[in-house]
Amino acid sequence: MIAMKDLRLSLKWLFIFSFILLLVSCMGRNSKATSANTEVVRRTTDPVTVDFWHTFNDEEAGTLKEALASFQKEFPYITVKLQQVPFSDALNKYKTVAQAGNAPDIFRAEIAWTTELASMGYLMSLDAFLDQKAQADFVPQALAYSRYKGHIWGIPQVTDCLALFYNKRLTGPKPPATLEELITQGQKLTTPDGKQYAFFYRGDPYWFTPFVWAFGGDLIDNQSLQVKIAEEPAVKALNFLIDLRKKYKIVPESVDFANDYENMQIGFKNGQYAMIINGPWSTADLLDGPEFKNPDNLGIARIPQGPGGWGSPVGGHNYVVAASTQKLWASWEVIHYLSRPEIQARFALKNNLLPTRKSTYDLPAVKANRIIQSFKHVLDAANTRPVIPQSGAVFIDLKPAYQAALLGEKTPETALKEVEAAWKELLSAE
């Protein structure tokens, strides 16, 4: 009897519950027609505070603070409130606050994030501030990633690419120039006791891309946007990396994808790995290591070339301004100041970050900097990726497949076929 009553009671609640549910789900946002309006903002010198989220590492943040201190002298009415956000979380965090309309006025966005954020309507275009003449002073590969749908959405802050770092004490003055030499030279540099390996590569798919290009392949064609990742060159590239571990044994046998960035840096700094692949942002850290007490021991070269030539992804960061900002002029003053050649030069000389303006490269101090010039040489042969909102998201699908192939769970063919399917779906989405 009691059971029956219980049942009836819960049925009643079930009905009420489903009814509310139905109501909520049917409420669906009614689509208003697109609307448009225009407002005009003028430059003022009223005191303002500008929020600035950045993803600089600690050394770079030090340079940024110094630069902002001198900015304050010139623009006493603008206060900049800095917040450091870990690079790996920054995109999601920014999207979350931007959705709520609380985005920081200025954000340092990775180049692939810029188009994604612009396509979602989170950014303010900067067309008004950058005329043709100003645009012409930026390195074209860097500025390309700020352009989306005919507008400029960010100011290139830094450009980068991946290069081969080598420990000259171990490799001698000449690093391998081709992938074959990487193997032959690598076998001499690897000791059987497991104390020293010639090379180390990461399980992060960004570190896989140079090899795809070196074998003559591509991720997605820049013009036709055709997915190329499952084609033969990419499969060969993946097989090559697996062979380095399994067949030639010139990289460590065990892997640790969760920690491999730190492990790679530690191992290279201590002479455990003779060669690694990394970008300009890491040089300050490397030069702290015991092996590089004499900075000349650190060699920087193009990643060895394969049948398809050299490969290296052009990367970098832009300063972007939030669509919701009420402080457009002040935000512009800040990023405009930080983009001055002499400020870019400070980041270049102190933190080895590659400048984005041609006039910065013309400064004598920058010209004399060996690391910047080596990277410039690598950058000249680096590969650009299509400027589409999905440029960053492609790595979400590439990562598990690439790692599964490295672990031997899937063959390179199957793994990359899966990526191809996922990318086609990603690109077809609006």
Added chain:
Amino acid sequence: MLKVDRKTPYFFLLPGFGMMILLVFVPLLMGISFSFQNITQRNAYEKTFRVTELLADGGVAIKTEVQAATVKFVGLENYTKVFASNDFWQVFGQTLIWTFTNVFFHFVLGLGLALILNQQLRLKGMWRALLLIPWAVPSYITAFSWRWLFNGDYGFFNHLLKQVGLNGVSWLSDPFWSMFAVCVTNIWLGVPFMMITLLGGLQGIPDELYEASQIDGATPWQQFWSVTLPMLKPVAMVTVLLGIVWTFNMFNIIYLVTQDNPHTDILATFSFKAFFVRGEYGLACAYAVVILIILSLFSLLYLKVNKDNQVST
């Protein structure tokens, strides 16, 4: 006789109930309704495109164009996607492995330690305090420590293996060993709670039962099976069920120890990734609803067990 006031208690309940509605039921209903829509991070909000232009007088014109959200009701499409994907079944399997491995070892080790602590021991207070330490340490610190121990190149375990001439193990990346690593971490973390609850249960068993059984000639082994276990059952059932519900949804350990690793994903981390990494809000909510249904079944079981216990005592 006291006059029963029928209204006042409800007024007292009102603030609490209001908070519940706001913090639990509204988000819950929203989540459920999202699971029937094609909602993603790209179409969920109206988009404002702001294009700037320099005016002759030095001002900047901001042209704003607002594009409405394009969310549609799609029925069960998200759910068919969930159940049709291989990933879901793989992750579901991993969730079961994760949950039951953890709860099993929590219970067995917790019970063992509780039995030891329930004996006449010297320095009992100290042992108990020591065994409670894993519970007192913030879980993210535990996670980072274990992650460091499991580090493929510089971790303690691989260091040991290399000392005895073996190859290092890919603790945090290999399909089997990464699940092993997160389970070990979480077992270490969860045993103290189980131990302390079971110890409470053990101390509640009247001594007379042991004395009586001793007079009847029962061996310690027989006492364990015929006195301890049956008397402990009410407490044990409840803690195990609670443990299942918690572990099923345990997010931080997996996320912090192996990070983004498909081999250690459980439904909770998978749903998180669908929502925050891919921005597939509708799909992620469908996953969440599936989790909700599974956990509701466990909760019903829990309520039933709890009720039976109350009846029996």
